Amino acid sequence: MGGLTLGKLCFGKDGLQFGLELCLARAGLTAHTVTEETAAGCDILLVSICWYRDVYALERFMRAAKLRKDTRKPYILAGGMQATITPEAIARMVDAVFIGDGDDCLGELVQQISDTGDCQHPNVFHDGDNEVPAPRVCAPSAHTITTNDTKGTQRIEIARGCKYKCSFCALGHLKPYAEVSLDDLIPVMRGLKGKRCSFFAPERVSHSQWPEIHRAIKQHGCRDLAMDARLDHLQEVQGASVAFGLEGMSEKLRRSIGKPFSDDMIIERLGEFVRTRKRIARAVMYFIGDLPGEDASDWEAVWALFERINAEPWSRTMAATPALFPLTPKRCTALKDAHIHIFRDYGTKWHDLLTNHGKQWGFRITRTLVNGPMERTMDMLIERGGADAYDVIRCLPDKVLAGKLPVKEREGIARQILQTAERYGITQGQLEGTDG
Numbered sequence: 001m002g003g004l005t006l007g008k009l010c011f012g013k014d015g016l017q018f019g020l021e022l023c024l025a026r027a028g029l030t031a032h033t034v035t036e037e038t039a040a041g042c043d044i045l046l047v048s049i050c051w052y053r054d055v056y057a058l059e060r061f062m063r064a065a066k067l068r069k070d071t072r073k074p075y076i077l078a079g080g081m082q083a084t085i086t087p088e089a090i091a092r093m094v095d096a097v098f099i100g101d102g103d104d105c106l107g108e109l110v111q112q113i114s115d116t117g118d119c120q121h122p123n124v125f126h127d128g129d130n131e132v133p134a135p136r137v138c139a140p141s142a143h144t145i146t147t148n149d150t151k152g153t154q155r156i157e158i159a160r161g162c163k164y165k166c167s168f169c170a171l172g173h174l175k176p177y178a179e180v181s182l183d184d185l186i187p188v189m190r191g192l193k194g195k196r197c198s199f200f201a202p203e204r205v206s207h208s209q210w211p212e213i214h215r216a217i218k219q220h221g222c223r224d225l226a227m228d229a230r231l232d233h234l235q236e237v238q239g240a241s242v243a244f245g246l247e248g249m250s251e252k253l254r255r256s257i258g259k260p261f262s263d264d265m266i267i268e269r270l271g272e273f274v275r276t277r278k279r280i281a282r283a284v285m286y287f288i289g290d291l292p293g294e295d296a297s298d299w300e301a302v303w304a305l306f307e308r309i310n311a312e313p314w315s316r317t318m319a320a321t322p323a324l325f326p327l328t329p330k331r332c333t334a335l336k337d338a339h340i341h342i343f344r345d346y347g348t349k350w351h352d353l354l355t356n357h358g359k360q361w362g363f364r365i366t367r368t369l370v371n372g373p374m375e376r377t378m379d380m381l382i383e384r385g386g387a388d389a390y391d392v393i394r395c396l397p398d399k400v401l402a403g404k405l406p407v408k409e410r411e412g413i414a415r416q417i418l419q420t421a422e423r424y425g426i427t428q429g430q431l432e433g434t435d436g
């Protein structure tokens with residue numbers, strides 16, 4: 001592979017994607033981050049596609065960099081979670097899509113491309129292939145990468161997949177659950193004393209050795225910055241900030257998706273977390289709108305929950321950031337066929353709740369925006385539009401691909417995208433799950 005120039009392209013904040021860095025490290029390869037000006041100069045471009053927005057960002061990047069598939073200038077190989085779930089549209093943009101975990105085979109793929117100009121691995125999907133291969137599964141290992149932010153955080157994967165398998169969550173369904181053992185983590189911790197660390201997994205505190213890992217993190221003087229936990233395990237978080245998913249507005253909806261948390265349990269666990277922090281406790285709470293069966297009673301339930309939090313004395317030392325994500329069902333999950341309502345106005349409902357109809361709550365609250373019809377249409381186009389979705393994507397202007405449009409314009413953009421989609425045989429009903 002001597003003389004071969006490898007480029008890498010990620011669309012995250014710091015241009016670094018754990019999975020791709022892990023694959024490169026395992027293969028003993030180095031890839032250079034490309035720009036629109038330099039991308040055409042590499043022989044192979046590795047692209048990480050982790051969520052739907054990356055597909056639109058890739059189209060925008062390829063236009064600006066004047067890259068086209070099938071030219072081999074460069075050979076473009078995509079991978080990542082979104083590429084694994086919805087490879088059809090992506091395969092129309094790039095030369096090949098890798099399906100699943102590439103930890104142990106990136107070297108082989110690069111060698112094959114170098115030798116033959118193509119890649120015919122059993123876990124690779126090309127435009128026009130009849131079947132998407134099953135995702136490759138690799139065991140996680142105690143690999144560490146350092147993020148590019150100013151202070152640099154060490155990220156260490158401690159488990160892959162999730163044993164809970166909540167019905168909406170791709171992380172629980174895409175791959176089997178597997179853990180890195182404490183014995184493998186200890187040598188890594190030894191080298192991390194005093195450093196900023198994030199020992200991460202889809203649901204890290206459910207690791208079967210979490211109490212021991214938690215103790216070892218402290219003993220080795222690591223500063224664990226990760227703040228996510230299931231409601232059942234909030235006390236496992238070291239710092240004053242926690243992020244957890246409640247998902248359903250009501251206990252009924254939470255039960256339906258695999259998170260059977262009652263309001264009493266939420267008050268008890270959140271109260272315990274807040275009371276045991278030194279000063280202000282920060283709580284990021286995720287909710288999902290448009291879950292199957294949602295009706296007015298579920299919104300009454302979430303209002304009642306906020307009233308109960310408001311009545312608790314401990315809430316005066318809490319800064320809450322509730323965030324609402326209307327459902328965009330993922331193919332690999334139990335909710336894959338769920339019926340959604342792209343134009344249901346969640347933004348107004350959410351604004352009313354967070355502002356208490358303009359009267360304000362007694363606890364601090366950060367207002368968050370809600371993904372609206374444009375974001376949901378773009379997400380579902382990738383998820384349910386199949387290969388034809390690319391016919392729509394390539395018609396979209398750069399400003400829509402970038403997604404940063406004034407909120408008041410977005411509903412109109414969603415309707416325009418749907419009109420374009422109709423021309424290519426993709427209906428609104430197909431994206432909402434009501435056709436067929």
Ligand code: SF4
Pocket residue numbers: 162163164165166169170171172202203230245
């Ligand atoms: S939502 Fe959390 S607990 Fe549920 S499957 Fe996903 S990662 Fe696991």
